[in-house]
Amino acid sequence: MNKNKEKLLAKRYSSEKRFQFLGKSAIFMALLFLAIFIFKIFSTGYTAFQKTWLIVPVNFDAETMYLDANPSKEDLEDADYFEISLQSMFNLDKNANEKQQNELKKMVSYFFEREIKQELINDPSLLGKTKDVYITASDDLDQVFKGNYPRDLPENQRRVTDYQLKIFDQLVEQGKVESKFNLSFFTYPDSREAELAGIASSFMGSIFSILVCLAIAFPVAVLAAIYLEEFAPKNRFTDFIEVNINNLAAVPSIVFGLLGLGILLAVFQLPRSTPLVGGITLSLMTLPTIIIACRASLKAVPPSIREAALAMGASRMQTTMHHTVPLSMPGTLSGTIIGLAQALGETAPLILIGMVAFVNTIPGSPMDPAASLPVQIYIWAESAERGFVEKVSACIMVLLGFLIVMNLFAQIIRHKFEKKWS
Amino acid sequence: MRKNGVNMIKISAKNVDVFYGKKQALFNINLDIEENQVTALIGPSGCGKSTFLRCLNRMNDVIDICKVQGEIVINDFNINDKGCDVVRLREKIGMVFQKPNPFPKTLYENISYGPTIHGMAQSKQEMDEIVETSLKKAALWEEVKDRLHEPGTGLSGGQQQRLCIARAISVQPEVILMDEPCSALDPIATAQIEELIDELKKEHTIIIVTHSMAQAARVSQRTGFFHLGELIEHGSTDKIFKNPDNIKTQDYITGRFG
Numbered sequence: 252m253n254k255n256k257e258k259l260l261a262k263r264y265s266s267e268k269r270f271q272f273l274g275k276s277a278i279f280m281a282l283l284f285l286a287i288f289i290f291k292i293f294s295t296g297y298t299a300f301q302k303t304w305l306i307v308p309v310n311f312d313a314e315t316m317y318l319d320a321n322p323s324k325e326d327l328e329d330a331d332y333f334e335i336s337l338q339s340m341f342n343l344d345k346n347a348n349e350k351q352q353n354e355l356k357k358m359v360s361y362f363f364e365r366e367i368k369q370e371l372i373n374d375p376s377l378l379g380k381t382k383d384v385y386i387t388a389s390d391d392l393d394q395v396f397k398g399n400y401p402r403d404l405p406e407n408q409r410r411v412t413d414y415q416l417k418i419f420d421q422l423v424e425q426g427k428v429e430s431k432f433n434l435s436f437f438t439y440p441d442s443r444e445a446e447l448a449g450i451a452s453s454f455m456g457s458i459f460s461i462l463v464c465l466a467i468a469f470p471v472a473v474l475a476a477i478y479l480e481e482f483a484p485k486n487r488f489t490d491f492i493e494v495n496i497n498n499l500a501a502v503p504s505i506v507f508g509l510l511g512l513g514i515l516l517a518v519f520q521l522p523r524s525t526p527l528v529g530g531i532t533l534s535l536m537t538l539p540t541i542i543i544a545c546r547a548s549l550k551a552v553p554p555s556i557r558e559a560a561l562a563m564g565a566s567r568m569q570t571t572m573h574h575t576v577p578l579s580m581p582g583t584l585s586g587t588i589i590g591l592a593q594a595l596g597e598t599a600p601l602i603l604i605g606m607v608a609f610v611n612t613i614p615g616s617p618m619d620p621a622a623s624l625p626v627q628i629y630i631w632a633e634s635a636e637r638g639f640v641e642k643v644s645a646c647i648m649v650l651l652g653f654l655i656v657m658n659l660f661a662q663i664i665r666h667k668f669e670k671k672w673s
Numbered sequence: 674m675r676k677n678g679v680n681m682i683k684i685s686a687k688n689v690d691v692f693y694g695k696k697q698a699l700f701n702i703n704l705d706i707e708e709n710q711v712t713a714l715i716g717p718s719g720c721g722k723s724t725f726l727r728c729l730n731r732m733n734d735v736i737d738i739c740k741v742q743g744e745i746v747i748n749d750f751n752i753n754d755k756g757c758d759v760v761r762l763r764e765k766i767g768m769v770f771q772k773p774n775p776f777p778k779t780l781y782e783n784i785s786y787g788p789t790i791h792g793m794a795q796s797k798q799e800m801d802e803i804v805e806t807s808l809k810k811a812a813l814w815e816e817v818k819d820r821l822h823e824p825g826t827g828l829s830g831g832q833q834q835r836l837c838i839a840r841a842i843s844v845q846p847e848v849i850l851m852d853e854p855c856s857a858l859d860p861i862a863t864a865q866i867e868e869l870i871d872e873l874k875k876e877h878t879i880i881i882v883t884h885s886m887a888q889a890a891r892v893s894q895r896t897g898f899f900h901l902g903e904l905i906e907h908g909s910t911d912k913i914f915k916n917p918d919n920i921k922t923q924d925y926i927t928g929r930f931g
Contacts, residue, residue: 559840562763563787563840565790
């Protein structure tokens with residue numbers, strides 16, 4: 252009898268140990284996958300925050316630019332910079348033949364003319380003098396400098412020629428190549444050239460989409476949830492609505508994209524590729540999430556509070572607005588932010604409503620065409636150029652950062668409001 | 674208010690039946706409640722005494738499946754009439770619940786809520802006065818006057834219950850319903866509340882549901898005994914406790930069941 256009891260006890264202890272071990276290994280596995288994922292993203296992506304510049308002496312020769320000695324500001328704006336820009340690149344190798352000159356020109360981004368122009372506009376006294384100017388290197392040389400380029404491939408299999416590499420190595424030796432923080436990644440819109448591509452257009456697109464989504468989904472969802480939870484009679488019809496809201500939350504997002512395409516674009520003729528349409532489409536997706544979160548937190552308000560208010564002679568409306576809704580707000584708000592974070596990471600519906608278009612302007616309002624961060628990742632991941640590989644990872648980092656900030660915000664809201672009254 | 678030595682009838686329930694869905698919870702209740710008296714409703718759990726109490730301010734409306742039949746006349750007005758406005762009814766008839774349920778707001782806001790929604794104070798000063806007199810009447814003023822703007826949920830259980838009483842009397846109701854107001858409190862807090870009830874009956878009519886027969890004997894002048902949804906016996910507390918007519922009442926009072 253006693254022995255049996257001991258055996259049973261030992262069995263219970265060992266099963267508890269086994270369970271704890273399994274739980275711990277599950278957590279370990281999850282953390283391991285997360286670590287691998289983050290390591291991969293960071294190790295590929297961190298170089299995108301650096302940009303390679305060639306330091307090229309430029310001769311700001313007034314005559315070549317068709318300028319007189321004392322040009323006005325407009326003259327400087329209108330001057331011809333192409334010739335001096337080209338000349339400064341050619342000067343890197345004075346003995347270059349025509350083919351090689353063309354290769355020299357391709358060592359920098361096609362923005363080089365603009366960068367040289369900006370230099371003179373910032374400091375007009377440079378006119379007639381020669382100065383070292385920082386010029387964005389081409390994306391391939393950028394990768395060469397970062398050590399990501401397979402230099403040992405035969406020449407006909409790479410885009411950088413032996414001649415370009417030779418000149419580039421000379422420049423590196425002279426200390427004329429520098430790596431600096433890549434500000435343009437955050438301030439430039441998308442571009443076909445990897446060295447000039449930035450996330451400004453997609454970042455703004457995401458912000459506008461989220462704002463439109465919030466402005467539509469939040470009031471509609473909260474009103475729907477309050478009505479259903481506090482006022483609607485409990486009958487078959489409201490049960491039916493509840494089931495359908497839950498179903499709506501489980502609908503694949505691409506279906507909402509088709510809805511946006513078929514209704515918003517085709518029927519209502521809203522402008523294509525805009526955060527307005529994207530935000531409306533995303534709000535359809537976020538709506539059930541917020542309704543469910545809001546109803547859950549309304550349910551969690553103790554009935555004794557409602558009774559107290561009703562017994563004081565408050566009407567149902569007053570009971571709801573003065574007591575129940577304020578108490579449910581922390582839960583509702585954190586549910587809303589989680590819903591928005593989901594919407595922020597959504598790609599499929601936005602592709603269908605045309606936010607996958609190549610947009611090289613920064614949108615100023617929700618009515619301007621834009622991409623969004625996840626779609627930008629998708630666009631870049633499809634691009635063949637080696638320079639986009641690190642950009643994909645960098646964009647993922649920005650998106651993850653955005654999501655972390657939002658979730659943190661949700662936590663803070665919940666924490667702050669809950670503390671206040673407990 | 675006595676007229677010819679007889680207490681005025683404040684509330685008169687006539688043939689009240691209550692149903693939860695198909696189940697009948699109260700059977701043909703006839704009970705008169707006298708003004709400025711404490712009426713205790715006693716009986717074993719599930720006998721319908723709380724249900725009856727909640728009929729008096731129509732709190733049963735909150736429960737979808739609950740149906741109340743019969744007449745409940747207060748001030749010559751049947752509150753079960755379709756024309757009865759529950760908001761005004763509940764302004765006249767306050768309620769204190771079993772578990773202290775202050776709003777998760779400051780003490781001040783807890784008291785001022787009722788007067789605010791009923792538009793009873795014209796100025797901040799008037800409101801301050803209402804808050805002060807309500808707390809004084811509830812014997813809570815001395816303990817909390819320095820922390821009126823702290824959360825009401827931070828008080829002890831007994832203080833919270835007195836806060837709820839202060840909240841109920843802030844709108845100067847004619848009747849106060851108390852649903853086992855001391856069941857969640859310790860003996861000291863209970864004694865304080867009982868003392869308070871005695872004080873409050875000067876201005877209000879009080880109906881208290883209680884499990885404790887000792888409490889009913891201590892605080893009430895009238896007692897009604899409920900059993901299985903029926904009002905078995907009612908009358909003066911003295912008579913019910915010392916010399917009940919009904920054998921069931923006798924058994925309950927002496928502790929043979931319940």
